[in-house]
Amino acid sequence: MVAMDTKELARKLRIHVLNMTSRGGSSHVGSAFSIADIVAVLYGRVLNVDPANPQDPLRDRFILSKGHAGAVIYAALAETGFFSIEKLQTHYQDGSDLSGHVSHKGIPGVELSTGSLGHGLPVGAGMAKAAQLRGNQHRVVVLLGDGECDEGSNWEAILFAAHHKLDNLLAIIDYNKIQSLDTVAQTLALEPLAEKWQSFGWNVVEVDGHDHAELGQSLSSGVRQQGQPTCVIAHTTKGCGVSFMEDSVLWHYRTARGEEFRAALEELEEAA
Amino acid sequence: MRDCFIERLSQLAERDPRVLLITGDLGFCVLDDYRKRFPKQFINAGVAEQNMAGLATGLALEGHIVYIYSIANFVFMRCLEQIRNDASYHECNVNVVCIGGGFSYGALGISHHATEDLAIMRSLPGVTVVSPADHWEASEATEAVANTAGVSYLRLDKSTAGTSLVMDEQFQLGRIRQVREGHDITLAATGGILAEALAAAERLAEEGIEARVLSVHTLKPLDEETLIAAAKETGGIVTVEEHTVDGGLGSAVAESLLEAGVAPRFFHRLGLRQGFSSIVGSQEYLRAQYRLDRHAIAGKARELLKPVARNLVIRSAA
Numbered sequence: 001m002v003a004m005d006t007k008e009l010a011r012k013l014r015i016h017v018l019n020m021t022s023r024g025g026s027s028h029v030g031s032a033f034s035i036a037d038i039v040a041v042l043y044g045r046v047l048n049v050d051p052a053n054p055q056d057p058l059r060d061r062f063i064l065s066k067g068h069a070g071a072v073i074y075a076a077l078a079e080t081g082f083f084s085i086e087k088l089q090t091h092y093q094d095g096s097d098l099s100g101h102v103s104h105k106g107i108p109g110v111e112l113s114t115g116s117l118g119h120g121l122p123v124g125a126g127m128a129k130a131a132q133l134r135g136n137q138h139r140v141v142v143l144l145g146d147g148e149c150d151e152g153s154n155w156e157a158i159l160f161a162a163h164h165k166l167d168n169l170l171a172i173i174d175y176n177k178i179q180s181l182d183t184v185a186q187t188l189a190l191e192p193l194a195e196k197w198q199s200f201g202w203n204v205v206e207v208d209g210h211d212h213a214e215l216g217q218s219l220s221s222g223v224r225q226q227g228q229p230t231c232v233i234a235h236t237t238k239g240c241g242v243s244f245m246e247d248s249v250l251w252h253y254r255t256a257r258g259e260e261f262r263a264a265l266e267e268l269e270e271a272a
Numbered sequence: 273m274r275d276c277f278i279e280r281l282s283q284l285a286e287r288d289p290r291v292l293l294i295t296g297d298l299g300f301c302v303l304d305d306y307r308k309r310f311p312k313q314f315i316n317a318g319v320a321e322q323n324m325a326g327l328a329t330g331l332a333l334e335g336h337i338v339y340i341y342s343i344a345n346f347v348f349m350r351c352l353e354q355i356r357n358d359a360s361y362h363e364c365n366v367n368v369v370c371i372g373g374g375f376s377y378g379a380l381g382i383s384h385h386a387t388e389d390l391a392i393m394r395s396l397p398g399v400t401v402v403s404p405a406d407h408w409e410a411s412e413a414t415e416a417v418a419n420t421a422g423v424s425y426l427r428l429d430k431s432t433a434g435t436s437l438v439m440d441e442q443f444q445l446g447r448i449r450q451v452r453e454g455h456d457i458t459l460a461a462t463g464g465i466l467a468e469a470l471a472a473a474e475r476l477a478e479e480g481i482e483a484r485v486l487s488v489h490t491l492k493p494l495d496e497e498t499l500i501a502a503a504k505e506t507g508g509i510v511t512v513e514e515h516t517v518d519g520g521l522g523s524a525v526a527e528s529l530l531e532a533g534v535a536p537r538f539f540h541r542l543g544l545r546q547g548f549s550s551i552v553g554s555q556e557y558l559r560a561q562y563r564l565d566r567h568a569i570a571g572k573a574r575e576l577l578k579p580v581a582r583n584l585v586i587r588s589a590a
Contacts, residue, residue, distance in 0.1 A: 125323070
């Protein structure tokens, strides 16, 4: 894939997400904004995927485990040529392929439909195990939410990946420290999160999840640690990109309408 | 049945490197030979069924033919959402093997009684549901599910029915086996409890009642044609399952016959009706306690046939 201006891509993704969620009246705009930079760096620079050959056996596999932020993945796939940008207008509409939680049916480039949390990492571990058995070199990248780390199924997969030395598996945590109803700290404390993953046998890297240089470096295949899966803990801001949405539980579910929509769009357009 | 399964799976694994067995840390001694022979086609996922079902999906998406293996409810109920959202929705060749259907692990208690599995798995779209009655069916089904697209559920029983094969008999998923001919009544059973239905049929034969006995090894897709024939050609139908009567074999038969507009003259579901099974005992003992053994089946058949016999007497007197 040709390297893109990932910052510009991230800005476009946020604008698409705002339009998609406001048009359809769906939630999770804050969750999608939180990972827009990570997704832009992945699709703009890191992932070896080809819209002309979406089933290439040697492609990198990407799974969005926090499926509620699916709008930003649809936007990234459209922006990188997997399907038309016009299709994004159907998001969350009657009869559309683009459901609120990311779906693979009829959508080239989506490896796994998700929506219920805690499913992506076990499936990703299975894909990574398959590549290991065949000696293939591609990577499996799974993007998880922080609240999602409450799910026990993840910890089963974390044990498995370390035990099987799946160094082709990369987990990225969108650590915005806010979950559905409250902060992570107030809900089910995850700290010390890096130490937890480390003690389970993973190579852990902590980065600023909105710094494209740091993301590019940590997500590139260069950080692959022989014999160990890698976890990139990306410190993020929920709702990042629109000042009044940032760091707010409200924008996990709220949809921008009317004046809020216009103000948000204005901020994102001016950021160019 | 478990041994037949692993023997047939070994043959498959030898022929096809895509075949992969994942166990949830169960199969002590039983899986040793397979593990030694096919180390690259074997994974012990540990006591972590949700991850096991997710792994199976990931491996199947990459082209493997996966079998996940554990006892009773652990293999499907603990990880039901992974089977639904991941394996089934993505149409993966994941074969869910339940060791110990029904009361196979009788005295171990309710945690080890798989008595709602058929209903639950039958309700999932695209899942083939198989419950073999004997060693031959178990072995044949083991291979058949590998060749079936999507998720299959294979319920293996500790007990087995001693049926005899007819010349050149072919196993076909979704095709009922008629294991005894008769026209007075049909006993349709699924799983090893078919042995009790056959024994009941022998007892009834001594009384001049000829029962047709069907082995319904595949609950989904269901062989409607054979059931419709049974409804039309025999006096009535009794279904027999070591499973709750809600949503299992009896329900499936009733639904399909009613929709086809073919009501048997009488119909009864023999299965569990009394809540959870809390009595301690062997499979044989529990069958008797819950009135699913040969005596209960024969008794129910006699009871249902009585009005038919009375009508015949009244008609001949008139």
